[in-house]
Amino acid sequence: MKHFTSLEDAGEPGPLVQSALALKQKPHQHALAPGKRVGLIFLNPSLRTRLSSQVAAQNLGAEAIVLDIGKDGWALEFEDGVTMDGDKAEHIREASAVMGRYFDVLGVRTFPELKDRESDYAETLLTAFMEHAGVPVVSLESATRHPLQSLADVVTIKEHWKESRRPKVVLTWAPHVKALPQAVPNSFVEWMREADVDLVVTNPEGYDLAPEFIQDVTVIHDQLEALKAADFVYVKNWSSYEQYGKILNQDTSWTLSNEHLAVTNNAKVMHCLPVRRNLVIKDEVLDGPNAIHLDQSENRVYAAQAVFKRLLEL
């Protein structure tokens, strides 16, 4: 594995999932990466990704150094061939190459602007980091994907599913007040398509995910119909892909409640966090016995640890 920015980079999920589960049993492996450094570069806010990646590196004996480049670094220019006479002080060509000299692995978080679909889906920012870093790059969430989250999600489902049949997994849209990226649902669909599950996606009209992610996955626009007999329900808001970056619907009948859970097979409820309580998911669900969102967050450590371990070739 050269980089970790999508499922394609990982090859197949199985070995990374097994590695994460093994590391969870025995996380403190400080002898594995002494002297190695992981750079964690954030262009956007984060709680889980930042802290879980730091803990993961430390569990391997590596040092993690965080730069909130959106706040503490120079404003970056990503366009080639421009005369830099505006407010951007440093070009990505130098910034990424310099960080590649400091670190053995570089983690990068970039969000989409949600204005120009073509530009966001071209992953311009993440690609520029990869082109110039000269070391393996890990996506800490990009414009279109959040693979560390998805790996943790697969690990969490595997931990919670003890039956021999394939579980029914439903990804459901929920309302939100802000226009959010499609990265988490895209990535979840990408990883679930390769997992041993029956996946259904439910969202209002106008919120269908990009065809390259959905492919032949069943999409149902009636949420209660989709949720019937679900074993896992993954709740997430995303803005429209079709009318790119727009909020088309804030229908709170999609807010996940115990009424929704009643039609499921006593489904476990997942969310990547942060979650807006009583807008996306009701308190009664988040504080109830079906919620496994904290397990997902915990598993972010072992997902990152498995990826760092593989990239550092330990």
Ligand code: CP
């Ligand atoms: N789920 C997730 O990526 O959380 P943060 O945005 O807090 O990192």
